[in-house]
Amino acid sequence: VRLPTLVAGVDRALTALGTPAEGQVVLLALSGGADSVALLDALCLLRRRRGFHVTAAHLDHRLRPGSGDDAAFCRALCERLGVRLQVGEADVTARVRREGGGIEQAARRERYAFLRRVQREAGAAAIAVAHTRDDQAETLLLHLLRGSGATGLGGMRPRVGSVVRPLLGLSRQEVVAHLRERGLAWREDPTNADPGLLRNRVRHELLPYLEARFNPRLRSGLARTAGLLADEAAYLRAQADALLDRIARPDGDGLVLERSELAHAPAAVARVAIRQALARAGGLARVRAVHVERVLALAGASTPGRLPLPGGREVRYRRGVVRLGPRPAAPAGNESGLGRET
C-alpha cells in the first residue's frame, strides 16, 4: 500500500533519525493542535509497519479558560487510536512568579519537565515533538526581527538527545491537507490568532507578504537556512564548552576564566563561551548580546577593569583572570558605574 504523502515523509524522517528502533516506545507530545494531531496519526499508521509503540502526553498549561477542553479532545482522540495518553497539569503562572522570565519560556520548561517524567515512566526511547518547516521559518524571522544575535538565530535540529522532530522537513500546508484527507479534527489555539503576538504577525502578515513580493518559495529556503544555522550553533556550543573546560573554574559564588585564553579564542567561540559562563554564574535572564560584547571587550583590554551585569552581577578583570560573580556591596555612588580599576 502506498502511504499518504505526510506519512511517507514521517517514515523517511524516522529512518534518517534512526529512532524509534523496532520494539521501542516513542512518546508524542500532543497539544491537540493540527501539527501534533497529524504526527500522532502518522505515527499510528507507521507503528505496525516499523514495529514500534506509540504513547502520548498532554500538558494542560492552564493559561486560558477552557484549556481543559483540549485535554478532553486529546483523551477522545487517543482512545479512538488506541494510544495511551498521560495528561498533566502545570501552574505556569506560579513558576513565572517564582523564577521570573517570560510566560512562554516557563511554559516550555514545565512542558519538557513533564515530558521527561512521562518518558521515564513509559520507558520511551524518544520524545517526538511536532514542529514543522513553517515553525523553523517563522522562528528565524522572529529572531531576526527582534535583533537576536547569531546564537539566537540557530533553528531547531531534527534531533537533540532523545527529542526528535519528524515533521521538521514538512510544511503546515501538508499537515492540514493530511488532516482534511483523513477527516481528522484538531483544536485551534485561540492565541494563534492574536495579532498582538509578534509570532502571529510573522505567520499571518510577514511571511505571506514576503512570499508574494519577493520569493514564492521563501519558507523552505528559510527553514533550510535555520537548519544549517542550528548545526553551526551546536558546533560553536561544543567548541565553547571545550574552551570553558580548559579555562574556567568555580571560585566561591562566581566563576573565574583565564583572561588571555579567552581574549585569544576566536570571537565566534569566545562569545558562546561567555554566554555559557554567564549561564553557569547566575543564569541568562536579562543578558543581552551587548553584555556579551562588553565582557569580550573587557577580556581583550590591555588594562584591568570591571563592569556591571544584569542580575546584580559584575565581571571583573584583574591579575590575569576574568571573574563573573555577584556584585560586591559597592561604596555609595558607584552602583551603576562602568568604572575602570586603577
Next chain:
Amino acid sequence: VRLPTLVAGVDRALTALGTPAEGQVVLLALSGGADSVALLDALCLLRRRRGFHVTAAHLDHRLRPGSGDDAAFCRALCERLGVRLQVGEADVTARVRREGGGIEQAARRERYAFLRRVQREAGAAAIAVAHTRDDQAETLLLHLLRGSGATGLGGMRPRVGSVVRPLLGLSRQEVVAHLRERGLAWREDPTNADPGLLRNRVRHELLPYLEARFNPRLRSGLARTAGLLADEAAYLRAQADALLDRIARPDGDGLVLERSELAHAPAAVARVAIRQALARAGGLARVRAVHVERVLALAGASTPGRLPLPGGREVRYRRGVVRLGPRPAAPAGNESGLGRET
C-alpha cells in the same frame, strides 16, 4: 576642536582597526557615491591629526553610458581635497563573456584586482572601502530572501587582511547628514533606483516596511547579526581549511578526501570543507547548497556511490575515499544518473 559625528565615528573605527598607523598610506576605493565621498572627506579631516596619508582609486566599470562622468567628478573632488587619484578602466562585460558568472561578481573581481594593483604601486598599508551598516543589513536580508545557506549569510567583517571598512558601524543616514552639513555633492548611481534589482527593492521597499511594521531599529539589529555571522563564518572557514589540510590531497585532475574523516566531522565544518574542496576542484560556479548536502550524504552513506555535480564534474565514493573531479566520459544513457555503484 570637536569632530563632526561621522568623522568621530571613523576616527574610533580606525583606532579599533589599528590601521593605518602613523606615516602609512591608506587607499580609498572611491566610486563617487555618497558613502565613499563621505569616507574620503572623513579620512582627509583625520589625516593630519592621526598622521597618515590618503590616496584614492576609481575604477570606471563602463557598464552604462556616462560612467566616465563619475571619473571626472572624482578627479575634481580629489583635486580640491589634495588627494592623489588613480583612475582605471575595466571591461566587465568582456570578463563575463570570458569567465561566466554574474555581472556584479565580475565587476567586483575587476575592482579588487585594480585596487590591489594601485595598493602595490602606492605602497598603501590598507584599502578602505565604504560599506555602511545599511549595506550589512541589506545584504543579510538579500541572502535570506534568495535562500542562501548559512555560509552565504555571513556579513562583511570590519577588516579582512588589508581591506578595512571604517563605515561599517555607521548608517547611510549619518553619511548623508554629513555630506549635507559639509556641503559636499555626490553622484547617484542610476541603477540604485532600478526596482528590477532585488537589492533595490530590499532597500527601498522591504526595509522601510519592516521598520514601520515590526521594529523601528531593525537596521542596526540586522547589521549586528550580520557581523556576528561573519565572525562565525570566518571561524568555520578556518576549521574547514584545517580539516582539508589533514584529509585532502590532489589526485590528478581532481581532489581526494578521506571519507571517514569527512563523515565524522561536525556537519557545520564538513559543509564548509566540501564547499572549499569544490572551489579547489573546478570552482564554485553553479554550486548550490543542495550539491553540498548531496556530497555530505554520499560521504556519510554506508555503501559506495557517485553523483554528478555542476561544471561536468562528479563526486565518487569508493575504497574509503571521496573523489571530486571531472566526470569521465560516461557509457550512453548514464549521463544524468544519480546511480549507486554496485
